[in-house]
Amino acid sequence: MTIExxxxxxxxxxxxxxxxLGTALVVRLAAEGRALRLGVLNDAERAHVLSVAPxxxxxxxxxxxxxxxxxxxxxxxxPATTDVLHVAGxxxxxxxxxxxxxxxxxxxxxLDAARRAGVRRLTHVSSNxxxxxxxxxxxxxxxxxxxxxxxxxxxxxxLAEQLVLEAHAAGDVEVSVVRPPWFYGPWQPxxxxxxxxxxxxxxFPLVGDGSNRRSMAHVDNLVDGLVLASLVEGAAGRAYxxxxxRPYPMREVVETVQQALRQEGYEVNGRxxxxxxxxxxxxxxxxxxxxxxxxxxxxxxxxxxxxxxxACDIARAEEELGYDPSVELLDGMVAAIRWCRARGIEL
Numbered sequence: 001m002t003i004e005x006x007x008x009x010x011x012x013x014x015x016x017x018x019x020x021l022g023t024a025l026v027v028r029l030a031a032e033g034r035a036l037r038l039g040v041l042n043d044a045e046r047a048h049v050l051s052v053a054p055x056x057x058x059x060x061x062x063x064x065x066x067x068x069x070x071x072x073x074x075x076x077x078x079p080a081t082t083d084v085l086h087v088a089g090x091x092x093x094x095x096x097x098x099x100x101x102x103x104x105x106x107x108x109x110x111l112d113a114a115r116r117a118g119v120r121r122l123t124h125v126s127s128n129x130x131x132x133x134x135x136x137x138x139x140x141x142x143x144x145x146x147x148x149x150x151x152x153x154x155x156x157x158x159l160a161e162q163l164v165l166e167a168h169a170a171g172d173v174e175v176s177v178v179r180p181p182w183f184y185g186p187w188q189p190x191x192x193x194x195x196x197x198x199x200x201x202x203x204f205p206l207v208g209d210g211s212n213r214r215s216m217a218h219v220d221n222l223v224d225g226l227v228l229a230s231l232v233e234g235a236a237g238r239a240y241x242x243x244x245x246r247p248y249p250m251r252e253v254v255e256t257v258q259q260a261l262r263q264e265g266y267e268v269n270g271r272x273x274x275x276x277x278x279x280x281x282x283x284x285x286x287x288x289x290x291x292x293x294x295x296x297x298x299x300x301x302x303x304x305x306x307x308x309x310x311a312c313d314i315a316r317a318e319e320e321l322g323y324d325p326s327v328e329l330l331d332g333m334v335a336a337i338r339w340c341r342a343r344g345i346e347l
Contacts, residue, residue, distance in 0.1 A: 009081055011083075013076065015072070016039065016087035017045075018048050022049075025085065025226060027052050035077075036056040062106075063110060069106075073113040073119065074113075080119075086110050093296055096294045099153055100159075104156050111163060124177045127154070129151070129153050129158075130154050130157045132149060133148075134309040143239070151301065161177060174237075176239075177229070178225055178240050180217050181312060182216050187339070188340075193345055196337070200258075200268050205272075206274050207280040208277040208280070210249060212250050215247045218325070221326065238320065241316070244325050260330055279303065287304045
């Protein structure tokens, strides 16, 4: 199959540019010498993105607020050769209503601005959460998986993805969609650092026997897939799972982080606590009750997922985009640990 790529856009616009994925993406695009317009939430995020892309134009504001998306897109020198990479979103919010406000409202605002500006393509970052969890331990999500959204986040990302695909079908904006699972690697937030610390100290538990599988994506692999989805001619109107080459059993994930920590000279407890699967089931039920009341509790939500299989098939991305994930789990975890050490982040 011939994979045709478009020329690099005259301007690349990135929403959510200061986040984990956003930063990794901006670092890559700046290294390529692209003309960048970056959307960030506040002045602290503005300083952060300028530290990695000093020549970028930056617009500060909540992407869901009136006028912010329009301002961000208005600065493109030639909208017809401008691409938008819509990375902005919220995963662990202060309150459940933020899912709808940011993930759905922000996407609607970006779509409206992209339509009015007449941009070349908008590439939307979705999630595995609109598809829930795999119904059986051996199942993997396929390219045309039906929606089964997981809690408030999953519903909001489903609605956002639907908005994007509907806009393409209506001829309003050309789009492509990437669906990443749990990712890891440099620029990680504090919650991922806690994950490493919990494993190093022997306090991070497996829920069940650890055989449940999780697709994961190193941020470099994810950036590769996102850039390809934005440039490949045939990606218009298509959605792609972007992940490492294979799903990993949760026990392998924990043991690999232990190995990476030891390899980098850290003292590792070696203990892997176990919780019964019932703990995950109870946490899932409690999470559902809390979210129905507008309350989001990050630890309960995460625990409710930890015994589940969430695995996807990247075959469409490999075939249609030429996606070839080069970073594997051990090397990726080592890179993340070295990134933390270089910045004085204690594990």
